[in-house]
Amino acid sequence: MKTKSKIITIAIAAAAFLAIAAYSVTAGNYAIAPSDLWKIASGNQTAGGDKEAFIVYQVRLPRILMASLTGAVLATGGTAMQAVFKNPLVSPFVIGLSAGASLGAAIGIVYFNGSGFAIEALAFSLAVGAVLAAYFFSGLGSDTTMLLLFGVIITSSAQSAIGLLQYFADPEHQLPALTFWMLGGFDGIQSESLKYPFAVSIICMTALFCLSFKMNILTMGDIEARTLGVNAGRLKFWIIVLSTLMVSSCISRTGIIGWVGLTTPHISRILLGPDNRFVIILAAALGASFLLCADDIARTATTGEIPIGIITGVIGAPIFAAILFRAKRSGWN
Amino acid sequence: MDMNKNYNGKAAIRIENLAFGYGKPDREAGRRQGIFENMSLEMFPGQAISVLGPNGSGKSTLIHLICGLLKPLAGSVLLAGNDIAGMRSHDIAKIVSFVPQEHRTAFGFSVREIIEMGRAPFQNFMGFGAECGDGISTIAERLEIGDYLDLDYTKLSGGERKRVLLARALAQDTPIMVFDEPEAHLDIRLQHKFLRHVLELASSENRLCIFSAHSPNLALRYSTRALLLGGGRESIIFGATEEIVTPKNLGRIYGVEFETVTRESGRKLLGVK
Numbered sequence: 157m158k159t160k161s162k163i164i165t166i167a168i169a170a171a172a173f174l175a176i177a178a179y180s181v182t183a184g185n186y187a188i189a190p191s192d193l194w195k196i197a198s199g200n201q202t203a204g205g206d207k208e209a210f211i212v213y214q215v216r217l218p219r220i221l222m223a224s225l226t227g228a229v230l231a232t233g234g235t236a237m238q239a240v241f242k243n244p245l246v247s248p249f250v251i252g253l254s255a256g257a258s259l260g261a262a263i264g265i266v267y268f269n270g271s272g273f274a275i276e277a278l279a280f281s282l283a284v285g286a287v288l289a290a291y292f293f294s295g296l297g298s299d300t301t302m303l304l305l306f307g308v309i310i311t312s313s314a315q316s317a318i319g320l321l322q323y324f325a326d327p328e329h330q331l332p333a334l335t336f337w338m339l340g341g342f343d344g345i346q347s348e349s350l351k352y353p354f355a356v357s358i359i360c361m362t363a364l365f366c367l368s369f370k371m372n373i374l375t376m377g378d379i380e381a382r383t384l385g386v387n388a389g390r391l392k393f394w395i396i397v398l399s400t401l402m403v404s405s406c407i408s409r410t411g412i413i414g415w416v417g418l419t420t421p422h423i424s425r426i427l428l429g430p431d432n433r434f435v436i437i438l439a440a441a442l443g444a445s446f447l448l449c450a451d452d453i454a455r456t457a458t459t460g461e462i463p464i465g466i467i468t469g470v471i472g473a474p475i476f477a478a479i480l481f482r483a484k485r486s487g488w489n
Numbered sequence: 490m491d492m493n494k495n496y497n498g499k500a501a502i503r504i505e506n507l508a509f510g511y512g513k514p515d516r517e518a519g520r521r522q523g524i525f526e527n528m529s530l531e532m533f534p535g536q537a538i539s540v541l542g543p544n545g546s547g548k549s550t551l552i553h554l555i556c557g558l559l560k561p562l563a564g565s566v567l568l569a570g571n572d573i574a575g576m577r578s579h580d581i582a583k584i585v586s587f588v589p590q591e592h593r594t595a596f597g598f599s600v601r602e603i604i605e606m607g608r609a610p611f612q613n614f615m616g617f618g619a620e621c622g623d624g625i626s627t628i629a630e631r632l633e634i635g636d637y638l639d640l641d642y643t644k645l646s647g648g649e650r651k652r653v654l655l656a657r658a659l660a661q662d663t664p665i666m667v668f669d670e671p672e673a674h675l676d677i678r679l680q681h682k683f684l685r686h687v688l689e690l691a692s693s694e695n696r697l698c699i700f701s702a703h704s705p706n707l708a709l710r711y712s713t714r715a716l717l718l719g720g721g722r723e724s725i726i727f728g729a730t731e732e733i734v735t736p737k738n739l740g741r742i743y744g745v746e747f748e749t750v751t752r753e754s755g756r757k758l759l760g761v762k
Contacts, residue, residue: 242594242595242596243595244595244596366614366615367614368615369609369612369614369615369616370614372598372602372606372616373606373609375594375595375596375598376592376594376603376606377592377594379553379558379587379589380587380589380592382556382557382558382578382582383556383558383578383581383582383585383586383587384582384606384607384609384610384661385578385579385580385581385582385583385609385610386578386579386609387577387578387579425596429597429598429599430596430597430598430602431598431602433615433616
């Protein structure tokens with residue numbers, strides 16, 4: 157595929173994302189006419205008065221921004237971790253991140269009265285801690301099979317601890333809170349909640365994009381990468397650190413959201429081929445669009461709120477099955 | 490691909506008192522089980538050097554040490570006078586290229602993209618600048634993979650992949666080229682073609698080419714110097730191929746008796762008795 161057509165594909169995906177974002181602002185229990193969007197954006201009065209502006213700026217935009225950011229972060233992290241593992245079946249959660257985050261949230265819910273700050277801080281710290289533990293136990297990730305297996309060990313240990321906390325949790329309030337947290341969701345996102353995830357994620361995503369060419373070389377294997385001038389050990393360390401920091405910063409706020417990080421890099425490779433310099437950008441656009449659509453369904457399909465993890469699973473699993481059937485026939489691209 | 494490139498000096502390798510071993514330290518000796526001990530030798534531009542030895546004698550280990558992929562237990566490998574232990578992968582890759590025995594990847598890069606990766610050490614961090622450009626077709630034609638440039642590398646046969654990896658090393662265009670068992674995965678015609686190519690890279694382009702091999706006859710035919718490993722960890726046999734690859738020496742390192750057969754063409758062949 158020529159560079160020009162790759163760029164066109166990425167531009168189309170970006171335009172589609174913007175269209176979905178614009179639609180998302182209008183959709184919801186309080187519908188806003190598309191024609192009013194421009195008026196609100198330019199600060200003019202609409203028929204709905206201040207109420208509409210309030211809904212757009214205080215309720216919908218923060219949520220749309222967070223859903224887009226989380227989608228882009230999960231997709232970018234997935235692409236990067238797949239390069240580390242030289243394996244297209246890997247998600248950013250693979251070495252203990254999601255289990256560590258869930259354990260942190262469980263401790264926050266059960267022992268810290270469900271304080272938002274405690275949940276977020278503990279989820280973030282334990283997510284990062286779980287990944288670092290797997291990384292150091294495995295001997296700095298020099299053998300990715302070891303890294304994967306230590307990830308499995310960390311994940312199941314954390315899950316046992318979560319099980320214990322669930323057993324002791326108060327079934328009236330704590331248990332449902334924990335269950336909902338582990339299914340993820342963007343309800344209650346306010347503009348103040350965006351600050352840290354945005355700062356961390358933008359820096360990490362930019363850095364990962366700058367490493368994307370080296371990721372191509374890394375997929376050749378550590379030894380060959382080194383003879384082609386790429387310090388494989390150091391590159392893997394930075395990819396794992398950057399991916400973990402940004403994914404943890406988002407999901408410690410939103411809860412666990414599966415499937416985005418696994419499916420979107422695949423779809424990007426099917427569309428563009430394996431060159432990570434392009435894949436990582438397209439995956440970010442697709443991940444943002446995917447999670448935004450899922451969140452629109454979560455908040456508009458019923459009068460209440462459907463946990464987003466359920467929706468990404470319902471959409472993601474069949475998509476992934478389709479990718480696998482295709483891979484059986486013609487490989488991973 | 491500049492035939493008149495002056496690789497003198499740059500392509501010299503000096504190995505000084507090199508020691509390497511695997512596994513736990515030997516309790517009595519207080520050090521690791523050695524494969525090499527006190528190995529010292531020099532290699533120069535224009536030489537094609539074959540490395541022979543039985544399984545486990547350290548052929549691949551030596552090759553990895555020369556590429557800076559392993560750290561010696563003692564001693565040093567000097568590339569153009571610099572200790573490789575203190576060099577960054579990025580700088581080593583400008584001097585030494587490596588063609589592995591076999592290679593698989595899950596990601597379907599095109600043959601062109603794989604060959605282009607050979608330019609990585611000379612490019613910026615995003616892979617721009619110093620591209621091969623049209624040079625890629627020339628290299629690919631020479632290796633009979635000109636028609637494969639846009640194909641998916643993962644769909645090729647072992648022998649085709651091997652030639653793509655050689656093409657990548659040619660694109661890397663380094664004064665020192667190292668090959669791990671170049672004969673593996675190739676049919677007889679391609680084995681000879683591949684190794685003739687290696688010999689030419691040394692003799693007419695003045696590079697230093699080092700390859701490990703199982704066949705003494707390929708070593709005899711396509712290397713100017715030979716290094717025999719496996720005759721005891723403190724003794725290596727190194728010198729002009731004709732003088733080194735003899736029934737006596739081979740018998741000593743492999744532990745089977747060899748004999749020389751002279752073919753009608755006058756060429757000598759070595760075989761197991």
